Amino acid sequence: MMKPIKxxxxxxxxxxxxPSRRDIPSASVVEREVFTEAxxxxxxxxxxxxxxxxxxxxxxxxxxxFPYSVKQQCWEKAEKVKGRDPDRWRRDALxxxxxxxxxxxxxxxxxxxxxxxxxxxxxxxxxENCQVLQATVNRSKGNRTEISRSxxxxxxxxxxxxxxxxxxxxxxxYGNVRHGEDSGGCRIQ
Numbered sequence: 506m507m508k509p510i511k512x513x514x515x516x517x518x519x520x521x522x523x524p525s526r527r528d529i530p531s532a533s534v535v536e537r538e539v540f541t542e543a544x545x546x547x548x549x550x551x552x553x554x555x556x557x558x559x560x561x562x563x564x565x566x567x568x569x570x571f572p573y574s575v576k577q578q579c580w581e582k583a584e585k586v587k588g589r590d591p592d593r594w595r596r597d598a599l600x601x602x603x604x605x606x607x608x609x610x611x612x613x614x615x616x617x618x619x620x621x622x623x624x625x626x627x628x629x630x631x632x633e634n635c636q637v638l639q640a641t642v643n644r645s646k647g648n649r650t651e652i653s654r655s656x657x658x659x660x661x662x663x664x665x666x667x668x669x670x671x672x673x674x675x676x677x678x679y680g681n682v683r684h685g686e687d688s689g690g691c692r693i694q
Contacts, residue, residue, distance in 0.1 A: 613664030623648035
């Protein structure tokens with residue numbers, strides 16, 4: 506049976522008998538190609554999952570971003586801010602204060618995990634090649650290795666932040682304020 510459509514073309518209307526759900530093989534659409542379960546099984550048959558030491562990454566699998574465990578260790582090796590909780594506050598490689606919750610944003614307290622030797626120049630995503638760096642400095646550094654420390658300091662976003670400002674950020678982000686063990690000074694009780 507033909508049904509006329511506007512513009513003069515015709516479309517054939519057919520009735521399909523609907524097979525039961527058990528007769529339909531499962532399939533997925535990936536970038537406009539249809540893959541069945543058998544296709545997926547054969548595609549991933551050679552896939553092997555290996556275990557690596559947190560600090561060792563094989564040359565065959567060097568991810569561009571640092572693994573979570575390396576980021577944690579990189580944060581731990583960054584300089585502590587006197588009187589502040591070291592889990593929340595650190596100094597980057599240039600001495601800029603950074604806040605742990607602010608990652609990848611352009612603000613002066615934001616940080617990135619930077620490859621000392623850039624990834625594009627063969628740098629590995631290991632702890633030895635990782636440093637905490639203010640995000641704006643990291644972006645301006647790019648993949649250059651010949652840039653001096655003084656030039657990077659010049660590109661730092663200067664941020665004068667008081668203890669009260671830090672407390673406010675902590676309350677907003679964590680719901681409380683924690684000071685480091687070495688806070689010193691007097692406390693009014």
